[in-house]
Ligand SMILES: O=P(O)(O)OC[C@H]1O[C@H](OP(=O)(O)OP(=O)(O)O)[C@H](O)[C@@H]1O
């Protein structure tokens with residue numbers, strides 16, 4: 312199950328971003344190249360294991376975009392992207408983004424009160440990005456069917472679980488300066 316994803320993660324190179332060991336992988340970075348077979352494997356898995364009874368798929372710039380595209384093409388469900396750029400449209404919501412290595416702002420457009428959405432992202436680490444996003448969506452009375460993330464690292468999933476936010480991951484990993492190792496049978500859906 313998810314053999315292409317797991318095999319490719321084991322080969323991911325590591326670079327330091329400050330003190331943070333950052334793994335580089337096609338699904339989380341778009342480099343060196345995204346194999347369509349990998350995208351196919353991941354999107355099939357998500358469609359099988361998530362509640363797809365939704366109006367919309369919501370994902371986050373940048374690396375949520377190929378995931379949302381693949382799921383949308385297979386299901387016919389439209390998708391919106393939470394952007395790093397402000398549009399100043401009516402109803403736009405600004406949230407803070409804080410990861411292990413960066414800080415910035417994200418802007419939510421394209422979801423309405425009462426919508427039911429599937430939230431998809433490429434990786435969870437500290438959980439900071441998803442925590443702010445989920446809070447903003449709940450305040451807007453948007454229903455989240457599932458939160459699905461391809462790669463879990465760090466304690467973000469546990470942190471959010473402690474706040475009542477359930478995140479499903481496809482694969483959980485440990486990252487050190489020496490490389491990536493797969494944590495078997497720890498993810499929600501492994
Ligand atoms: O759990 P956290 O610590 O919040 O980290 C997870 C976030 O980090 C990445 O965002 P980034 O803006 O670096 O991603 P991009 O490469 O997709 O633009 C990733 O896409 C997540 O949104």
Ligand code: HPA
Pocket residue numbers: 332333334335336339340410411434435436486
């Ligand atoms: O180590 C990482 N690699 C790629 N994307 C990420 N987003 C948070 N951490 C990482």
